[in-house]
Amino acid sequence: MLGRLYETVPSFLRPVEFRIVRTVAELKTANHLVYQEYLKRNYCKANAVGLKLSLYQALPTTATFIATHRRDGIIGTISMVEDSPLGLPMDEAYKNEVDMLRRQNLRVAEVTMLALNSQLFGERVFTLFHAKKLLLTLRLFKVMFDYLRACTKVDELVACFNPKHQVLYDFLQLKPLGGLKTYTSANSNPSIARHLNIRETERQAKAHAAYRLFYGAKPSPKPFEGKCALTPEDLRALFVVTAPVLTAASPTELNYLASCYPTYRFNQILQPHDPSPSPHLS
Amino acid sequence: MVLWLVWYSSTTMPKHHTEPIRQVVIRNEPSVRVTLVDQRTAERLPLAVPMNYVVKLPGGELSGRTKTTNISGGGVELICAEMMSPPSACQVVLHLSDGREPLALEGQISWCRQSPRQRRRFEVGITFLSPTNSDDERFARYCHFIATELLKRYLG
Incomplete structure (x- = not known):
């Protein structure tokens, strides 16, 4: 049973490991967390299995990352879907916009399925105002970023999200890609699209507080060697x-x-x- | 009972404090007692940000210039020479260190008490009003400033 984590930020993060999913059990738990949190926000419909599965998660190039607490298990997750002949999840609403990037011969990947266990922080805690929630979120982004730089040739990250999260993605300096649309896969909620060029963020690393976190030492592919491979x-x-x-x-x-x-x-x-x-x- | 409480608090305080802390209850109307409220859903940062304020009082306006004692996503705290009645509306102009023009935000006085550390001075809490527009640029800029300061504090 999760309780509130009242410790200071370093104590809060110390027992949390940020890494790639290694087993199917972890994949299911992370997916169930997404399902629970999305259901609370009406981003998905209820289903009997309590999971939010799609064809993209069956692809070997899709990667899921977790924040796993020593005592409380998986408390956060984020996924990255690399572009392929199957396209990207957000092609459903933003195919024209993503095609513009594809035509520039950019290798694109979509950031998706970000979820933190809402029991940790309560309902009224805004990510950018709360150090623990902010750092938990950014550390999740970082492990994904490290994987992207160490193990893929992705040039461009894309994402679509509910406009109420725009402040966070603007803080991470994602640039506009697509305007307000209804996104069927998010239970017909409103959505906007953003994109981020990896090389450009590297150039801005010194000037941006969050990018300094992302661009520390050059990431090694070693931590990602245990990536879950579906049998x-x-x-x-x-x-x-x-x-x-x-x-x-x-x-x-x-x-x-x-x-x-x-x-x-x-x-x-x-x-x-x-x-x-x-x-x-x- | 009241005298015992005053005596108790003065004996448990650190030696350099010689007077018990007094809390001033600001009354809006004679029959209404305002409770001091502190609902923190955002982290406070001990930053001294230069600011101007204009408080709308029944009898007119009160304006001044000071520095914050701390800031958070929810609002700011400051010390000033005047007593300010909650929930008076106010406008705050923050001179942030992000190199851009001063930032004007709307808020209201949420509490006011006599400062225990500075005679004839008051500690004031101002709560910012939530923007009606989720893409309010001023709100976004303030959010980014807070997040940047949080990261500086915890990442160095």
């Missing part, structure tokens, strides 16, 4: 049995996904799930 059983369990994500995918989408896992037998992964009990158990 065929994981893909079936999460994206067929738990939620019919793969079964709802188009043939083109499935073909691309299968090409990402050339040794996996997708006909077995996609076998219809029979929820009825096995005869020998009755």
Whole structure:
């Protein structure tokens, strides 16, 4: 049971580890946190499995990061979806805008599924006014940033979010990309889009307080070597049995996904799930 | 009972304090007693930011110039020579260290008490009013200033 963390900031952050998700169990817990927090804010509809799963999370290039407290488990999460023939989640509303970046031959990735356990700070705590919440959020961004710089060739980060969070993303100096739209994947809530060029943030590192946090030592790929790799059983369990994500995918989408896992037998992964009990158990 | 409390507080205070702390209760109307409220959902930073203020009182306006004793996302605290009645409306102009023009914000006096450390001076808390527009540029600038100062404090 989470209690309020009243310690000073260093004491608050000391027992928290910021890293990439290493196991499917962590992936599910992080996803469940997103589901819970998004449901509270009406960003998603309730469902029986308590998860917010999509085809993008089945991609091996998608990375999920967590803030995990020694005592209280996963208290924050953020994900990054690299562009691919499947596109990006925000293409649903901002494809034209993201295409403008693609036409410049920029490698794009979307920051998505940011969630902090709201029991930590209460409902009225605004991120930019509260040191613990601010640093927890920025440290999550940092571990994602480190991965991006150490393990990918991504040039440009994009994000779409509810306009009420604009102050935070403006603080991080994301530039306008797309105007106010209704975003179906966020339960038809309003949304705006922003983008950030990685090299430009590196140039501004000395002048911006948050960027100084992001651009310390050159990140090593070593901490990310344990990145969770989904097995065929994981893909079936999460994206067929738990939620019919793969079964709802188009043939083109499935073909691309299968090409990402050339040794996996997708006909077995996609076998219809029979929820009825096995005869020998009755 | 009252005398015992005064005696108790004076004996438990550090030696350099010789008088018990007095708290001035500001009354709006004779029948209403204002409670001193301190609801902190934002961290206070001990920053001395130069500021101008204009407080709208029933009899007119009170204006002055001082420095904050601390600031937070919710408002500022300051010390001044005048008593200010909550919940009087006020405008605050902060001369922030971000190199830009002074920032004007609307607020109201949330509390006022006689300063225990400076004779004939008052400690005042001003709560900023939430912007009606979520993209209010002044609000955004203030948010960014607070966040930057928080990061400087905790990251060095």
